[in-house]
Every structure is written in structure tokens, then in C-alpha cells.
Amino acid sequence: MKWNVILYGLLFSGLGVFSYLLLANYSELSPQVADILYSKGAFIFFVTAFNVLGYSTLRLSSWLNNQYALNLRRRWKIILIYIAVTLLFFLLNYSLLIVGKLLVGSYNIFIFPNGGWRILILVWLVELVIVGLLLSNRSIQNTLKLQQETAELQKENNTARYAALQSQLNPHFLFNSLNTLIAEIEYNPGNAVRFTKHLSSVYRYVLQSQDKTLVPLNEELDFMTSYLFLHEVRLGNCISCEYSISDDYSDAMLPPLTLQLLVENVIKHNSITSAKPMRIHIGIESNYLTVSNPVQPKKSNDSLSGVGLKNLSNRCKLMLGEEIIVIKENNLFTVKVPLGYE
Incomplete structure (x- = not known):
């Protein structure tokens, strides 16, 4: 310059x-x-x-x-x-x-x-x-x-789509979901119907969002309701989510499957049991979407800022001009995701 x-x-x-x-x-x-x-x-x-x-x-x-x-x-x-x-x-x-x-x-x-x-x-x-x-x-x-930024963005989106499909549609996720569904059919048929509907919603959203670069926040939150329900049933109601988001931000834009990646990180890296329930907080702070959770590390725990977070940060940088912010302090892990507007 x-x-x-x-x-x-x-x-x-x-x-x-x-x-x-x-x-x-x-x-x-x-x-x-x-x-x-x-x-x-x-x-x-x-x-x-x-x-x-x-x-x-x-x-x-x-x-x-x-x-x-x-x-x-x-x-x-x-x-x-x-x-x-x-x-x-x-x-x-x-x-x-x-x-x-x-x-x-x-x-x-x-x-x-x-x-x-x-x-x-x-x-x-x-x-x-x-x-x-x-x-x-x-x-x-x-x-x-x-053109260079478009090529980089396409590369990041391809990686993100692959990661989303890998985490959501892989045999392990499907196997766990079907096992949970079978158990619900046997012991709680009414809940099994709800579980099936939410499982269908999760698959539909993942497939529909593959070709999108940004989605409205309200769509991500609707998806998160279905996604968390599956985990709540599978983990025995040991995980819950608290939302503090004004309706003014419902049209704010962010990369698709952002919340899925962040919640998946919480489940992957933390010990969640009836003795140690997990409560996730999702809110807005200075035009950033914040996802916070208490740190309850597993005995064999990997780094909390792996490939998924780096990929999300790169996508936000290319599409929104800002990277994500990762903060770990006082046994609280927080990820801040910039929001955009059309």
C-alpha cells in the first residue's frame, strides 16, 4: 500500500x-x-x-x-x-x-x-x-x-459441505439415531414420532444448505431445535440450550451449519452425563452470534480449536469480512461468529 x-x-x-x-x-x-x-x-x-x-x-x-x-x-x-x-x-x-x-x-x-x-x-x-x-x-x-477470493470461498465451502455431510450423514450418526429411534418406538412411541420428524428435518436442512453461502439466522435456529432434540433424546436429556436472541436479528446472515458445527464441538469435546449436564447458551453480543458452554473436558480430549473452527473462521472472513473469535476463560468456552446483512 x-x-x-x-x-x-x-x-x-x-x-x-x-x-x-x-x-x-x-x-x-x-x-x-x-x-x-x-x-x-x-x-x-x-x-x-x-x-x-x-x-x-x-x-x-x-x-x-x-x-x-x-x-x-x-x-x-x-x-x-x-x-x-x-x-x-x-x-x-x-x-x-x-x-x-x-x-x-x-x-x-x-x-x-x-x-x-x-x-x-x-x-x-x-x-x-x-x-x-x-x-x-x-x-x-x-x-x-x-476471482481469487471466489476460488478460496468455493474451496472453503466444499470443505464445509464435506464436513457437514461427514458429521451429519455418516453411518455413525445414522446408526446412533436409528438405535435411539428403535428404543423410543419400544418404550415411548409418541416420542418416536417426534424423533423421526426432527431427524427428517435435520437431513433436509443439511441437504438444502449445501449450495448456499449464507443463510438467515432464524433458519439456523429452527434447524438447531431439531438437531438438539435428537441429542437430548440420545443423551437422556442431559443437554439443553438457552437462547437470548432478539427478533431484530432474525434476518441476520451467517454461514450455513454454523450452529451445528459449534454444538457438535461441545458434544465431541465435553463429558455430558446426568451428573454433568451440559447447558449451552446462544445469544447476540455487538453484532456477533455467541455460543458459550461450560468446559467439562473428557479424559482423552483433543484441542478445542480444530479444523472445523478454522474452516468456519475462514468462511466468515471471506463472506463477512471478519473471522470468528474464540475465548476460553474461567472454565467457559465461547465462540463469537460475525453476522452479516443483505
Whole structure:
């Protein structure tokens, strides 16, 4: 970034010097006006003005790309703004000559000999070509960056989908669920019907979310109701979840199966029994979804921040611009997931 600022400064300064010398020497102005233009103050002012206008154009270009590049209905605004920028470059050149004539008290300050107009238009066209090439180069760099981020995001999503299918649809999960279902059918037929419905909901959501990059928070919470019910029945009601989420955040967006991954981590890394029940808290804090649980480590416990959390952090960074925050303190493990909005 620092070198880019220096290079752009040299480019705009060089363009300002080029334009200044051509206008001052070849505009066929009177000797008095030429003497004014040859002053150090005029030179410094013109080069400084070119840098200010040049950097403003770059900033404006970046802002336009962020605001309107994906909005087809408003792309006409981009054209109008760039036309205004080209006119500003012309007016900057034109004003140099006008100010020179004003300072010497010339009459007809807006009129120049034929040679003056030709050089004025020539300098302006050269400036537009150079600035246009610069903006095109920046646009190509931004496109390549977006393509790279898209490729990385696709890679992360593929990994996430594979992990979700592996954890949700693998034979071990299905085997445990069917065993639990058989037991419920025998001892609690009414609950077996509920269990089957929730199991169906879990499978349906996992399959439907595979091709999505972001989903609404309310969909994740609905899925979590079914997912936790399966574990509550399997673990003997030793796990529960407390929600503290305002309806204002129901449309907030996050990567699909985020809550599944975080709750699966809780179950995988903690000892959960009737003597040590697990209570998970899900809430909102400073536009972050927080998932907290007391730490009850198993005897043979792996790291709490494994591949799943790293993958989730990478996906959040690519899609939402922020990574997740993992905090472990006072025997409380908390994961904060950034939320986005459409």
C-alpha cells in the first residue's frame, strides 16, 4: 500500500509536469502571460492540483465499484460521474491559462489563439488516456482479487459441505439415531414420532444448505431445535440450550451449519452425563452470534480449536469480512461468529 501511494504520487506529479510544460510553452500565449505561468508558484500549484484530483479520482473509482458495480440499474451513475471527472481535468488545464491571463489583466480571458485550443485539447486527451489506463489496471487487479477470493470461498465451502455431510450423514450418526429411534418406538412411541420428524428435518436442512453461502439466522435456529432434540433424546436429556436472541436479528446472515458445527464441538469435546449436564447458551453480543458452554473436558480430549473452527473462521472472513473469535476463560468456552446483512 505504501509503495502504491508513492508510485501514484510520482505518476500524477509526472502527468502534471508534462501538462504544465506543454500548456506553458505551446499555447501561443502572450509573453506576459507566459512569464506568469513560468513562476514557481504556478508550477507547484498545478502539480499539487493534479495530485489532489488524481487521488480523488482513485478514491471515487473505488467507492463507485463498491456502491454500483453489482447494481445494474444504477450503472448509469458511474458513467455520469466519470464524465464529470474528465471535465474536471479539462477545467484544471483551462483554468491554468485563464488565471495566467487574469493576473496580467488581459482582455478576452476565455479566448485563445487556434494553437492554444489545439494544445489544450491534446494535453487533455493525453491525460484521459493515462488516467484511463491507470483505472483499467486497478479494475483488472480488483477483478483478479475477487476471482481469487471466489476460488478460496468455493474451496472453503466444499470443505464445509464435506464436513457437514461427514458429521451429519455418516453411518455413525445414522446408526446412533436409528438405535435411539428403535428404543423410543419400544418404550415411548409418541416420542418416536417426534424423533423421526426432527431427524427428517435435520437431513433436509443439511441437504438444502449445501449450495448456499449464507443463510438467515432464524433458519439456523429452527434447524438447531431439531438437531438438539435428537441429542437430548440420545443423551437422556442431559443437554439443553438457552437462547437470548432478539427478533431484530432474525434476518441476520451467517454461514450455513454454523450452529451445528459449534454444538457438535461441545458434544465431541465435553463429558455430558446426568451428573454433568451440559447447558449451552446462544445469544447476540455487538453484532456477533455467541455460543458459550461450560468446559467439562473428557479424559482423552483433543484441542478445542480444530479444523472445523478454522474452516468456519475462514468462511466468515471471506463472506463477512471478519473471522470468528474464540475465548476460553474461567472454565467457559465461547465462540463469537460475525453476522452479516443483505
